[in-house]
Amino acid sequence: MKIKQWVLQGLRVGVVTTGYPARKEQAAGVSPGIPSAMSKVPEEEARRLVEICPTGAIEAEKGGVRVDLRRCVHCFRCARGKGESVAWDFGYEWARFAEGVKQPVWPSGFMKSLHIRVVDAGDCGACLSEVRQLNNPYYNMHRLGFFVTPTPRNADILLVVGPVTEQMRRPLLATYEAMPTPKLVMAVGACALSGGVFSPSVFSGPGVGSILPVDIEVPGAPPPPLAILHGLLVAAGRKSPAPRTGVPKEGIRPS
Ligand code: SF4
Missing domain, CATH: 3.30.70 (Alpha-Beta Plaits)
Known part of the structure; x- marks a missing residue:
């Protein structure tokens, strides 16, 4: 397709980026629940x-x-x-503070933008694939001031996926230590939170919390991009976290 056709196509389709967090996203398929x-x-x-x-x-x-x-x-x-x-x-607003963690206090002058260092600590590919979606035109996290950085020296938040395999234990610790303070750790997905189906075993432990102080938990296997985006907004103090304990509900069956 020629450039002119791309421009016309763009004008015809209009803005497709999600309105979240300004508006609730209700498009079909954005979350499995x-x-x-x-x-x-x-x-x-x-x-x-x-x-x-x-x-x-x-x-x-x-x-x-x-x-x-x-x-x-x-x-x-x-x-x-x-x-x-x-x-x-x-x-999809599932992100919450880890047990005992309160709203982080960022230094004055913090513009509520975040640089994120992503570490794949033995992920099967599912959670990482959802994290990657945050950069596509539909979720476009740059519009919210969230950027992935390749160096821990520039990172405010360490986003970890995977149960932390023995091979990734030391690189993960080294990444955390290289980050300036204040810094947050966000564990994304069941494996990062508890070890998931891979742990405990000789190859991996019971999640990121056994190695680093986790601040924000994003449950799901994998969590959809909007749940991860919610976690980043919670980290930046721009959204409230989900409660740690729910209110009992009657059974509603997903279709
Ligand atoms: S059976 Fe267990 S692992 Fe499966 S969806 Fe229900 S709570 Fe989650």
């Missing part, structure tokens, strides 16, 4: 759900089940098939 942290289900169903979860993310408790989103690998077994489903959260 995630189990709600708590669901109301009968006792017998709760026992069944605990049994079918392959990662031990579901725990039965009085009146329902609690889901540890750090361990959930998005397999949908608790949402499909026979029996009652856990409640499903259809949004």
Whole structure:
């Protein structure tokens, strides 16, 4: 296609970039959803759900089940098939502060823009692929002042995907140590949060938190780009984090 045709095509299609965070994104397919942290289900169903979860993310408790989103690998077994489903959260604002972490205090003069050093610490490719989407024209994180930097010396935030394999342990620590302060660590995806299906094993540990102080957690396997974008906005103090504990919900089944 010639340049003139590209220009005409652009004028015809108009702006396709998401309106998030100014507007809620409602386009189909931007998020697979995630189990709600708590669901109301009968006792017998709760026992069944605990049994079918392959990662031990579901725990039965009085009146329902609690889901540890750090361990959930998005397999949908608790949402499909026979029996009652856990409640499903259809949004994407899932990022939250790690346990005990409060809103970071950035120095005065901080313009709420972030430089991000991304480290693949043994990721299967899924989370990294979603991180990569943030630079495409649809998500276009540059419009929000977020930039990936190749050097830790310029980074404000360390974004880690993967369970941290033994081979990546030292490079990850070296990257963190090379970053100036203040700095934040954002763990993205179930593997980075808990080791996921790969850990614990001789090859990898139980996630980034066993090596570095994690500030922001983005659950999902993989989390969609908007969930990661939400994490960056939380890090910059421009969006509120998701609560760590949910309110019990009735089961809503994803289609
Ligand atoms: S979707 Fe998550 S919580 Fe549900 S069964 Fe799969 S891993 Fe467990």
